[in-house]
Amino acid sequence: MLVNQFNVMQGAEEFFTKGSKEIGILLCHGFNGTPQSMKRLGELFSKKGYTVLAPRLRGHGTHIDEFKTVSYHDWISDLIDAYNKMKQECHTVYILGQSMGGTLALNLASKLDDLAGIITLNAAIEVPCYEQYKTMMSPFTLKEGKPDIKDESVFEITYEEVPIQAIHQLLKLIDVTKKELGNVQCPALFIKSSIDHVVPPHSTDFIYKKVGSTIKEVATLYNSYHVASMDFDKEEIATVSSQFINQRLKD
Numbered sequence: 001m002l003v004n005q006f007n008v009m010q011g012a013e014e015f016f017t018k019g020s021k022e023i024g025i026l027l028c029h030g031f032n033g034t035p036q037s038m039k040r041l042g043e044l045f046s047k048k049g050y051t052v053l054a055p056r057l058r059g060h061g062t063h064i065d066e067f068k069t070v071s072y073h074d075w076i077s078d079l080i081d082a083y084n085k086m087k088q089e090c091h092t093v094y095i096l097g098q099s100m101g102g103t104l105a106l107n108l109a110s111k112l113d114d115l116a117g118i119i120t121l122n123a124a125i126e127v128p129c130y131e132q133y134k135t136m137m138s139p140f141t142l143k144e145g146k147p148d149i150k151d152e153s154v155f156e157i158t159y160e161e162v163p164i165q166a167i168h169q170l171l172k173l174i175d176v177t178k179k180e181l182g183n184v185q186c187p188a189l190f191i192k193s194s195i196d197h198v199v200p201p202h203s204t205d206f207i208y209k210k211v212g213s214t215i216k217e218v219a220t221l222y223n224s225y226h227v228a229s230m231d232f233d234k235e236e237i238a239t240v241s242s243q244f245i246n247q248r249l250k251d
Contacts, residue, residue, distance in 0.1 A: 005066075011036050012061030012157050017043075019051040023116075023245060024090030026082055027054040030099030031124065031170050032144060033227070034061035036157045037098065041229045044238035051090050055082040059166065061157060064141065068163030072173035079104050083112070092116040094245060098229050099124045099199060100170055103177050106207065109188070110180035117187035117215075117248060119241050122196055122226050125174055126203045130167050140164060148197045148226035156230060181210035188216045189244040191228070191237060198226040215251070217244065 012034035025045050027038040035042075035054040042052045057078050059070035079095070086093045094117045097105035102123025109118045133142070141163050147156040188211055192204035201220075208218050219240045224231030 006062035008056065009034070009061045009157055012056060014056045015039065015042060015052075015054050017046040017052045018089070019046055020049050020090065021051070022091050024051040024053065024086045024093045025241075026079075026086050026093055026095045027052065028079055028082075028095060028097035028101030028104055029054065029057065029060070030097075030101050030227070031166075032060065032067075032158045032162050033099070033101075034157045036061075037227060038229050041096075041234050041237060044235060045241075048238065048242055051086070053082055053086050053089075055079065064159050064161065064163055064166075067159065068165040070166070070169070072169045072176075075100075075104055075169075075173070076107060079108055083108065083115075087114075094119060094241075096121065096241060098122060099226065100173065103173055106184055106211070107173070107177045107180060109186050110177070110183035112186075115186045117189070117245070118184075119189045119191065119244065120204070120207065121191045121228055121237065122193055122199050122201075123190065123204060123207055124170070124199050125178060125207055126200060127170065127174070127198065128200065129198065130171060133164055133167050134171050137164065142167065147230075149231050150195075150223065150225045151231050154227075154230045156227060178210075181207060182212045184211040184213055186213060187244075187248055188213045189219065189241065190217070191219045191221060191240065193221045193224045193226060193228050193231075193233075196226045215248075 102120030
């Protein structure tokens with residue numbers, strides 16, 4: 001197991017808020033993100049009474065030298081560990097994943113038979129800007145542009161550049177998860193931004209068609225870009241997610 005020798009950036013730490021023992025929401029951040037990107041959304045869920053946990057995936061929020069040493073298996077393992085922790089706190093657990101976090105949620109949903117449901121937010125099942133690097137080993141790092149957030153007042157903790165090794169791991173995760181979509185059987189809510197400069201909105205439509213879930217819905221955000229959890233529609237995300245969960249209680 002990789003030993004983390006790097007300090008976690010201030011503000012990028014995992015967070016946990018204890019609430020209802022009935023329902024917990026596991027929040028998973030995206031590629032090159034941290035739990036900070038899910039913080040405000042977590043606060044909104046906490047106000048609704050849910051227990052909330054947002055783990056920090058290995059290699060994120062520390063140093064790019066660590067980022068280039070981890071694999072997508074580590075990220076899956078991190079989310080499974082967090083899920084097991086939440087199962088000790090709550091009777092039912094939902095996973096809400098943003099971007100790569102949505103991909104990881106889908107991956108876990110294809111394996112777990114006791115998952116109450118998933119909510120994906122601009123799930124990364126296609127990332128066109130990275131595809132050209134799939135078989136390349138150089139450049140060793142790529143400059144990252146400004147996070148895709150419509151609200152210009154928002155600051156997201158990210159690396160200014162990412163190792164190509166980490167990009168390879170993201171693309172491998174996407175490839176293996178695509179093959180498992182038919183095995184996703186739990187209730188699913190797929191949220192997409194109408195304008196997303198990182199993951200094409202039609203990617204969510206693709207996921208919706210391919211999953212095996214009989215209970216599945218799509219919701220669209222009209223005032224947010226890719227990192228929607230930090231954008232203008234974060235309250236809308238919390239509302240439609242809560243409605244989705246409440247409906248499952250009635251089913």
